[in-house]
Amino acid sequence: MLDASETSRIKIEELLNDIHVASLDIYSFDNGEDAFEFICDEGANIVFSSLELLDMDGVSFTDILLHKFPKMVSKLFITSSSHQSKYFREFKEVGAKRFINKPINEEYFKHFIIPEVNKILLNEAKNLSNPI
Numbered sequence: 001m002l003d004a005s006e007t008s009r010i011k012i013e014e015l016l017n018d019i020h021v022a023s024l025d026i027y028s029f030d031n032g033e034d035a036f037e038f039i040c041d042e043g044a045n046i047v048f049s050s051l052e053l054l055d056m057d058g059v060s061f062t063d064i065l066l067h068k069f070p071k072m073v074s075k076l077f078i079t080s081s082s083h084q085s086k087y088f089r090e091f092k093e094v095g096a097k098r099f100i101n102k103p104i105n106e107e108y109f110k111h112f113i114i115p116e117v118n119k120i121l122l123n124e125a126k127n128l129s130n131p132i
Contacts, residue, residue: 001028002035002061003050003079008102012048012079015109019117030054032061039065039072045120046113047076048100051087059087063094073097075116079104 003009009028016026027044029035031054039047047065051058058078065072078091081102088099100109 001026001048002030002032002053002058003048004030004052004054005050006030008050008079011104015104015106016113016117018106019110019114021117032056032058032064036061036064036068039069044072045075046116047072048079049076050079050102051091059090059094062091062096066095070095077112 001009001012003012009030013023013026013028017023027035027038027042029038032049033055035047035049038044049058049061049065053061058080062076062078065076073095074097076096077098077100078088078096079100079102080087080091091099098112100112
């Protein structure tokens, strides 16, 4: 997850923990360069990005990420407060399709994220039962 705000990163981690995502499986960044490098090296199942990052804005990060990894579009969630809604158009122009408003509504978050986590767990189970 990417956000310049430590408070926002902690909130998302708590929500993920509530749906049984282990803290060891959550990687947190305050800048896009480190996050992008991590994703290139390690991959990511779900990415949460805010508009506000330390070294680049979230729109630029989204543009770079989706150009390199177009299939990440279904795994990328943009988190943004309502006063930043004017940037939604810019996010959409670079390919973002999924948005979560801040402050994050817990039920809304769970409604959209639990199915994604379940898909990841199902794929991991399939990979374990069918080793290469």
